[in-house]
Amino acid sequence: MKRLFITLLILTAGIIVPESVLAQQRYQIGVCDWMVLKRQKLGEFKLAKELGCDGIEMDMGGLGMRNSFDNKMRDPKMVKLFNHTADSFGIKVGAVAMSGFYGQSFAKKESWRWLIQDCLNTMDAMGANVAFLPLGGCGNNWTDSLPLRQQIVWRLHEIGEMAKARGKVIGIDTPLDAEGNIKLLDEINSEGIKIFYKFQTAIENKRNIAKEIEKLGKDRICAIHASNTDGVWLRNDKAVNMKKIKKALDKAGWSGWLFVERSRDVNQVRNVKKNYGENVKYLKEIMQ
Numbered sequence: 001m002k003r004l005f006i007t008l009l010i011l012t013a014g015i016i017v018p019e020s021v022l023a024q025q026r027y028q029i030g031v032c033d034w035m036v037l038k039r040q041k042l043g044e045f046k047l048a049k050e051l052g053c054d055g056i057e058m059d060m061g062g063l064g065m066r067n068s069f070d071n072k073m074r075d076p077k078m079v080k081l082f083n084h085t086a087d088s089f090g091i092k093v094g095a096v097a098m099s100g101f102y103g104q105s106f107a108k109k110e111s112w113r114w115l116i117q118d119c120l121n122t123m124d125a126m127g128a129n130v131a132f133l134p135l136g137g138c139g140n141n142w143t144d145s146l147p148l149r150q151q152i153v154w155r156l157h158e159i160g161e162m163a164k165a166r167g168k169v170i171g172i173d174t175p176l177d178a179e180g181n182i183k184l185l186d187e188i189n190s191e192g193i194k195i196f197y198k199f200q201t202a203i204e205n206k207r208n209i210a211k212e213i214e215k216l217g218k219d220r221i222c223a224i225h226a227s228n229t230d231g232v233w234l235r236n237d238k239a240v241n242m243k244k245i246k247k248a249l250d251k252a253g254w255s256g257w258l259f260v261e262r263s264r265d266v267n268q269v270r271n272v273k274k275n276y277g278e279n280v281k282y283l284k285e286i287m288q
Contacts, residue, residue: 055092063100160190171196
């Protein structure tokens with residue numbers, strides 16, 4: 001909000017704003033806290049600052065076979081402490097993730113409504129408007145199984161309306177291509193559900209990321225996981241043409257958060273600062 005106010009003030013005053021400044025406001029870069037080994041830890045903000053990030057994607061905490069996330073943000077004292085620390089380092093919480101659903105079926109989890117409510121409360125507490133919900137734990141058979149697909153569509157509509165009522169968006173990651181995702185969103189029929197686009201998913205399914213983005217358009221994508229599976233840094237990944245991707249995003253008029261989830265060098269996979277620092281640096285070179 002502060003950046004938007006400053007931008008409007010500058011434009012109103014007739015000051016010419018450098019393209020690099022506008023790009024920085026259009027595209028913001030962050031990392032996933034669970035992947036940099038700082039899941040809901042105060043140290044994530046200091047680390048994000050050291051990595052050169054604009055913000056972080058905060059996870060809801062582990063889920064396992066439990067009925068609720070291991071979420072610290074239900075405690076008002078912890079919320080106050082985390083927000084104070086984030087502000088002190090100038091780091092935003094750009095999104096909240098429910099990574100626990102990588103291993104759990106959203107279509108079958110009995111406590112799904114409570115889990116979403118918990119996520120929405122955390123988003124409110126941390127000032128985030130976007131959440132990440134992977135559907136990988138459902139398996140890919142739901143795309144062909146009509147009863148399972150209907151259950152997922154119904155639940156997504158329900159949580160989409162919950163999110164919309166609070167001015168939030170829940171972004172989903174699916175194995176579908178752009179056309180399939182558009183059809184799915186039409187079936188869900190809720191403004192509170194969009195696509196949290198993931199490079200890795202597109203690459204694993206041999207899809208052209210830039211063309212997928214063009215088909216989806218700016219209004220269907222709420223955020224992006226801008227990384228591939230582990231192997232090499234983004235800069236050295238031939239499967240990720242960031243210049244073409246940026247061109248597609250520019251053309252679509254999209255703006256928002258790009259988060260690094262993986263793309264670690266397998267020869268030094270545990271070197272958090274080097275892997276994520278290099279990827280953040282590269283994304284900023286291209287996007288900002």
